[in-house]
Amino acid sequence: MKIFNLLSRLNNKLKNCHNNSLLFISLIMIYGAIIYYFYALNWVGIILTLIVSIGIFIRLQKFYNKQNSGSSGDLPLTEQTDTTDKKPSLQEYYLLALYLASYISAITMLISSRSDRALITPWAIIPTNFFWLYAIASLLLVFILIKKDFSNKIKLLLLSAHYFISLSIAVIVYKIGYGYDPFVHEATMRLIDTKGFVLPKPPYYLGEYSLIIILHKISGLTIAGLNKILVPVLTAIFLPTAFYNFLKNWLANNTGNAKEISNNIFLIILFLLSLTFSPFILSTPQNLSYLFLVLTVLNGLSSPRPASTWILALATTAIHPLTGLPALTFAAVVSLTNTKNILSHKLQKIIKSVIFLFSSLALPLTLFFAAGRDNKLAGSQNIFSSFNSWLTNTGSAGREDFLSNFVYFFANNYPLIIILLGLTTVLYYYFYSHQQTNNLTKYQENSFSIITIIIPSLLIAYLLSKQINFNDLISYEQSDYADRLPIIIIIFLLPFWLIAGYNLIKKIRQSEKTVQIICLIFGLGLLNVALYSSYPRFDKYWNSHGYSTSQNDVAAVESVARDANMPYIALANQQVSAAALKELGFDNYHNSPNGAIYFYPIPTGGPLYQYYLDMVYKTPDQKTMAKAMAFAGVERGYLIVNKYWYQSNRIIAAAKLTAQEWWDINNEVYVFKY
Numbered sequence: 052m053k054i055f056n057l058l059s060r061l062n063n064k065l066k067n068c069h070n071n072s073l074l075f076i077s078l079i080m081i082y083g084a085i086i087y088y089f090y091a092l093n094w095v096g097i098i099l100t101l102i103v104s105i106g107i108f109i110r111l112q113k114f115y116n117k118q119n120s121g122s123s124g125d126l127p128l129t130e131q132t133d134t135t136d137k138k139p140s141l142q143e144y145y146l147l148a149l150y151l152a153s154y155i156s157a158i159t160m161l162i163s164s165r166s167d168r169a170l171i172t173p174w175a176i177i178p179t180n181f182f183w184l185y186a187i188a189s190l191l192l193v194f195i196l197i198k199k200d201f202s203n204k205i206k207l208l209l210l211s212a213h214y215f216i217s218l219s220i221a222v223i224v225y226k227i228g229y230g231y232d233p234f235v236h237e238a239t240m241r242l243i244d245t246k247g248f249v250l251p252k253p254p255y256y257l258g259e260y261s262l263i264i265i266l267h268k269i270s271g272l273t274i275a276g277l278n279k280i281l282v283p284v285l286t287a288i289f290l291p292t293a294f295y296n297f298l299k300n301w302l303a304n305n306t307g308n309a310k311e312i313s314n315n316i317f318l319i320i321l322f323l324l325s326l327t328f329s330p331f332i333l334s335t336p337q338n339l340s341y342l343f344l345v346l347t348v349l350n351g352l353s354s355p356r357p358a359s360t361w362i363l364a365l366a367t368t369a370i371h372p373l374t375g376l377p378a379l380t381f382a383a384v385v386s387l388t389n390t391k392n393i394l395s396h397k398l399q400k401i402i403k404s405v406i407f408l409f410s411s412l413a414l415p416l417t418l419f420f421a422a423g424r425d426n427k428l429a430g431s432q433n434i435f436s437s438f439n440s441w442l443t444n445t446g447s448a449g450r451e452d453f454l455s456n457f458v459y460f461f462a463n464n465y466p467l468i469i470i471l472l473g474l475t476t477v478l479y480y481y482f483y484s485h486q487q488t489n490n491l492t493k494y495q496e497n498s499f500s501i502i503t504i505i506i507p508s509l510l511i512a513y514l515l516s517k518q519i520n521f522n523d524l525i526s527y528e529q530s531d532y533a534d535r536l537p538i539i540i541i542i543f544l545l546p547f548w549l550i551a552g553y554n555l556i557k558k559i560r561q562s563e564k565t566v567q568i569i570c571l572i573f574g575l576g577l578l579n580v581a582l583y584s585s586y587p588r589f590d591k592y593w594n595s596h597g598y599s600t601s602q603n604d605v606a607a608v609e610s611v612a613r614d615a616n617m618p619y620i621a622l623a624n625q626q627v628s629a630a631a632l633k634e635l636g637f638d639n640y641h642n643s644p645n646g647a648i649y650f651y652p653i654p655t656g657g658p659l660y661q662y663y664l665d666m667v668y669k670t671p672d673q674k675t676m677a678k679a680m681a682f683a684g685v686e687r688g689y690l691i692v693n694k695y696w697y698q699s700n701r702i703i704a705a706a707k708l709t710a711q712e713w714w715d716i717n718n719e720v721y722v723f724k725y
Contacts, residue, residue, distance in 0.1 A: 071112075073289055073346065074108065075104065075108050076366075077366035078366075080258035080261055081104075081258070081362070081365050081366055082100050083104075083262065084260075086103075088252055091247035092264050092265075097264070100265065111358070143195075143198055143200055147195060150188060153188040161216075164176045164177045167602035169604070169693065171589040171595055172586065172595060173225070173586055174583065185579060186579055189321070189578050196210075196314055203295075207292055210291040210321060213321065214291055215284070218287060218328060222279050222280055222283055227630075233334055233335060237275055238632040238633065239256075240260055240267075240274050242636060243260060254372065255370075257369055257370075258368075258370035261369075275633075281334040282331055282332075286342050293346050293349045294319075294349065298319070300354075301550060311560075315557050319549060322556070322577070325577035325578050327465065327585045328581065329586070336370050336371045337371050339371075341538065341539075343363055343367040344377065344378050347382065349545075349546060351381055352498055360382045360386075376413045376417070377539050377543075380413075380505060383406050384406060384505070388496045411508040411515075413512075414536070415519070458584065458592075463592075465584070473541070473544050476544055476547040477544075480547055501546075509543070510540070513533060513537065516532065519533070597625075600626040600630050603716045604693070607630070608621075608630045611722060612634075615687055618641065618650075618685045620650045620651075620679060620688050623652065623691035627720070631650075631651040639651075641683040643682050643683055663690075667696060671690055671705050671706040671710075673725060688725040689722055690722075690725065691721070692721045711724050712724040
């Protein structure tokens with residue numbers, strides 16, 4: 052009883068904050084990016100950002116309050132009216148208590164599994180019982196979501212909590228940090244925090260940098276901590292409510308029991324996690340921009356006010372232009388729909404053609420000019436093979452145990468499943484909308500434009516982008532930028548999958564009990580499959596290869612810094628370089644024939660990393676190290692070799708014979724001095 056009342060009071064207090072916080076966060080990122088780019092993010096820049104953001108926010112509130120719209124789309128992610136008037140029974144309190152107990156047990160298990168070792172996968176140290184706890188918590192949450200006596204606010208809060216545990220496993224388990232890019236961004240933000248700016252100032256990432264630095268300055272929380280939790284936390288807070296508001300608005304004219312409609316919406320929000328969610332487990336500007344693109348699309352398909360869609364689209368652009376350009380294109384489509392009564396039919400067609408052309412060419416041209424002065428095209432023979440990466444891992448499962456086969460049947464065929472879902476969705480809604488052309492609401496017109504303008508133009512942009520070679524990227528990273536476009540296309544398909552999922556849930560709940568039970572078990576299995584496959588894996592089917600940065604890597608970096616009494620370079624792998632960024636920051640550059648270079652191999656496509664590859668894949672000799680030192684203009688060099696590296700025993704044995712001195716860190720990382 053006390054727990055339920057506490058949650059209810061907490062929801063009521065947070066309601067207004069939740070309604071407006073996304074709008075305010077978006078304004079901070081937009082104006083923070085502008086002020087940083089033209090000035091700096093010192094205290095003056097931060098205060099100026101806050102003053103402008105607060106001023107615009109207040110003016111928007113006054114403008115909205117003058118309008119006589121009671122729509123739930125007043126602001127991004129507005130809470131729906133909760134009509135629950137009956138208190139939950141004692142049995143339902145027990146159900147809530149059981150869910151909280153299983154949830155807390157799962158969180159406790161993750162915390163107890165925290166490690167600073169070099170890990171390929173978090174599943175190597177998380178007990179397998181965690182999956183049972185997750186499945187039990189998911190099952191209990193299903194029962195809570197279909198209960199009529201629990202308020203909608205409580206259900207949304209529990210959904211957010213469930214999203215959080217699904218998205219935060221890497222954040223909790225990896226003590227040092229997960230991935231590589233977050234270390235680069237963290238080091239950059241620490242430098243901005245100290246100096247107010249970093250030169251050169253690129254016109255990207257600035258939205259996330261501004262938000263984290265302002266939160267750091269105001270709250271006192273560390274940049275490292277904020278950088279870890281930003282995307283998982285914001286996704287858990289905003290995405291379930293965004294899904295809920297979109298479906299509520301879309302289904303507003305449906306006849307039937309309002310509470311049953313809401314409960315079905317809650318169920319599809321939960322089971323949408325079965326599509327996997329790897330973009331939201333790691334905080335990078337690209338991943339944050341994916342989140343804001345989702346929010347932009349959902350808002351544009353449900354809010355009566357295009358201004359809020361533009362604000363979200365501009366925030367997306369401030370975070371990452373690669374995602375922001377499609378967001379701006381969509382915002383333009385929304386505005387065009389809202390002004391169709393003003394513009395002639397011919398002018399509307401011309402504007403749509405311009406939008407289509409912009410959406411098709413803006414990203415490829417941006418990537419082409421960003422590729423470098425010696426940029427070139429890969430050749431037309433690659434056009435027809437551009438989709439090969441989507442189908443690389445398709446196939447049947449092997450002959451292992453039932454659970455592994457179940458997981459990898461879906462994991463191996465995931466790209467094919469997504470393609471088939473996408474084609475089915477596009478064809479169905481195209482023909483449905485085509486038949487209803489004269490009866491479409493403006494929200495349905497916007498969705499029709501996604502299918503006829505946005506998705507086809509993004510496919511063209513993808514094919515064109517695949518032809519671009521990037522001078523500064525290593526061969527296996529050449530397609531990284533282009534391969535983000537399929538994710539953006541999937542984001543534009545999400546609203547249609549939500550609608551289709553709602554209809555599927557509705558059909559299942561109207562079926563016999565036996566069918567409902569079978570579907571429930573299958574759905575819970577898919578949730579666990581998505582949980583497992585959204586994170587790096589190492590098993591008989593899959594090897595994610597990449598290790599996490601460990602405490603031994605940090606210790607190796609620190610030991611080299613203590614030993615060196617002159618300018619030096621250190622040839623090491625990506626995760627050791629990440630440890631150098633974390634511990635030593637960006638204030639360590641040398642002049643080279645290629646310009647200023649960092650004293651560890653960053654980026655992986657840079658010249659120092661090639662010297663590292665020569666040392667570990669050819670021969671770790673004095674001659675190669677001398678070339679690297681001459682390139683950097685220093686007289687001291689170190690080779691750092693992790694024990695997990697391929698053929699590390701051979702490399703270590705050979706380096707011992709050529710190095711002036713060597714030592715090891717816990718027999719896991721070896722340092723060779725030249």
